[in-house]
Amino acid sequence: xxxxxxxxxxxxxxxxxxxxMVDFHGWLMPVQFEGIIAEHxxxxxxxxxxxxxxxxxxxxxxxxxxxxxxxxxxxxxKNIPGAGAYSHMLNENGGVIDDLIAFCxxxxxxxxxxxxxxxxxxxxxxxxxxxxxxxxxxxxxxxxSMLALQxxxxxxxxxxxxxxxxxxxxxxxxxxxxxxxxxxxxxxGYTGExxxxxxxxxxxxxxxxxxxxxxGFKPCGLGARDVLRFEAGYLLSGSDMDESRTPYxxxxxxxxxxxxxxxxxxxxxxxxxxEEGVKQKWQGFTLSGAIxxxxxxxxxxxxxxxxxxxxxxxxxxKAICAGYAPADLAEGSEVEIEIRGRKVPxxxxxxxxxxxx
Amino acid sequence: xxxxxNCKFSKTHEWAFIEGGSAAVGISDHAQHEISxxxxxxxPKIGDKVEAGKRAAVIESVKSASDFYSPLSGEVIxxxxxxxxxxxxxxxxPHGEGWIxxxxxxxxxxxxxxxxxxxxxxxx
Numbered sequence: 036x037x038x039x040x041x042x043x044x045x046x047x048x049x050x051x052x053x054x055x056m057v058d059f060h061g062w063l064m065p066v067q068f069e070g071i072i073a074e075h076x077x078x079x080x081x082x083x084x085x086x087x088x089x090x091x092x093x094x095x096x097x098x099x100x101x102x103x104x105x106x107x108x109x110x111x112x113k114n115i116p117g118a119g120a121y122s123h124m125l126n127e128n129g130g131v132i133d134d135l136i137a138f139c140x141x142x143x144x145x146x147x148x149x150x151x152x153x154x155x156x157x158x159x160x161x162x163x164x165x166x167x168x169x170x171x172x173x174x175x176x177x178x179x180s181m182l183a184l185q186x187x188x189x190x191x192x193x194x195x196x197x198x199x200x201x202x203x204x205x206x207x208x209x210x211x212x213x214x215x216x217x218x219x220x221x222x223x224g225y226t227g228e229x230x231x232x233x234x235x236x237x238x239x240x241x242x243x244x245x246x247x248x249x250x251g252f253k254p255c256g257l258g259a260r261d262v263l264r265f266e267a268g269y270l271l272s273g274s275d276m277d278e279s280r281t282p283y284x285x286x287x288x289x290x291x292x293x294x295x296x297x298x299x300x301x302x303x304x305x306x307x308x309x310e311e312g313v314k315q316k317w318q319g320f321t322l323s324g325a326i327x328x329x330x331x332x333x334x335x336x337x338x339x340x341x342x343x344x345x346x347x348x349x350x351x352x353k354a355i356c357a358g359y360a361p362a363d364l365a366e367g368s369e370v371e372i373e374i375r376g377r378k379v380p381x382x383x384x385x386x387x388x389x390x391x392x
Numbered sequence: 393x394x395x396x397x398n399c400k401f402s403k404t405h406e407w408a409f410i411e412g413g414s415a416a417v418g419i420s421d422h423a424q425h426e427i428s429x430x431x432x433x434x435x436p437k438i439g440d441k442v443e444a445g446k447r448a449a450v451i452e453s454v455k456s457a458s459d460f461y462s463p464l465s466g467e468v469i470x471x472x473x474x475x476x477x478x479x480x481x482x483x484x485x486p487h488g489e490g491w492i493x494x495x496x497x498x499x500x501x502x503x504x505x506x507x508x509x510x511x512x513x514x515x516x
Contacts, residue, residue: 071454072429256456313439326432326452348431375434375450 043088044180044237048244052254058256060152062089067256075350078226082186082257084247086328091154091176091261095145099168102236104145106138106299107164109282111292114142119206123290125284125301129308130278136223139210152271164215180240185230192250213240227267227389241296265345268387275317275344283308316362322381334371334378352388393488400503401512406459408463415464418491419451422516424467427453431477435471436493442468444502464502466495
């Protein structure tokens with residue numbers, strides 16, 4: 036029921052900008068504005084903005100903040116102010132609870148950005164794991180609104196607000212003043228294009244939203260965001276991986292840093308899996324003559340070998356999809372994907388489909 | 393081409409333009425707007441028997457696939473290959489170049505249970 040759905044601070048602004056609002060994991064979010072194709076094109080060729088205020092933000096504060104983060108997630112985080120990294124947070128079996136990006140604001144204060152759908156679960160997990168550390172876990176999700184500003188022209192436009200913005204390295208964070216407010220800028224995104232995400236209070240983000248619309252950014256919805264992230268080969272937490280899949284199975288083994296000198300949660304299970312090898316892994320496929328959708332079954336020589344976890348029409352690559360299939364399936368292998376009861380020929384493809392960063 | 397005032401509509405947003413014993417069918421302007429960017433149309437084949445209320449085609453946008461339920465029963469006598477090669481025609485002209493297929497009606501009286509444009513519009 037609509038009245039139980041949460042709204043971000045940009046809800047009214049999104050509606051006014053023509054956003055078609057839908058229920059996204061309990062949030063009323065814009066699925067599109069003008070249309071997915073126009074929005075996709077704006078981000079690939081110019082500049083697009085996304086309301087991502089539904090995402091969760093959590094502070095890790097205290098002497099052990101860095102140590103805690105190193106234990107909690109598989110990647111190697113630096114405790115150098117500004118540095119940030121993408122990682123997977125694992126359970127004891129190596130299964131992915133969620134993916135996250137963590138930034139060092141000071142050596143004793145880290146900002147962790149998590150997915151909205153898993154926010155409660157993630158925060159409960161943080162708190163459970165934090166008991167043995169000198170660290171406070173503070174869910175600040177309600178204090179922050181967030182805009183993702185993405186595309187080859189995004190930083191050119193934003194230079195008007197922050198002349199230093201292009202100096203921010205990829206995956207780094209900095210505090211800055213815009214419109215006289217103290218805010219955070221991170222050089223991150225979920226589109227495969229260069230850009231930033233800006234975090235601030237509700238009023239500030241509304242002001243920034245208006246400024247961006249007036250300065251050439253096209254408002255974009257979750258539909259375009261999903262196509263862009265999938266073209267760029269980024270996982271969708273809860274669909275492309277969950278607690279039943281490890282980073283190795285998700286073809287994201289690079290987030291696992293075995294030699295960082297910390298026994299992170301899930302490490303033992305991953306060491307074992309690394310030795311034994313994975314049976315299935317997340318991999319891409321292309322097809323023509325039909326568009327596959329999430330959940331479709333994958334066949335090889337008449338035998339079911341897997342299931343799609345992401346699938347879409349792509350303005351750049353037409354019908355693209357990915358799912359879990361045998362790890363030894365060679366690139367270019369011919370398979371079939373079942374669409375409305377009909378088996379459509381498809382080909383195993385190299386991922387990511389789109390890579391410029 | 394198939395002026396909406398002269399079409400009959402199903403509750404599932406398909407239209408039929410009836411001429412003699414045959415009809416052209418397509419989706420309503422409201423439906424194309426709701427589906428948004430149409431990127432793929434799966435057409436029936438000439439000679440296929442389609443049934444009123446049963447799936448006869450599929451209209452796909454970037455993120456979703458929508459079933460097209462034939463508004464009337466009959467045998468497919470022509471399909472619009474233009475929408476197969478340029479699906480955006482369905483967005484641009486749902487009552488014109490974006491028609492989907494034509495059928496020879498097997499039960500013309502089914503048209504009585506379809507809505508007039510005025511009734512369809514009122515029900516939206």
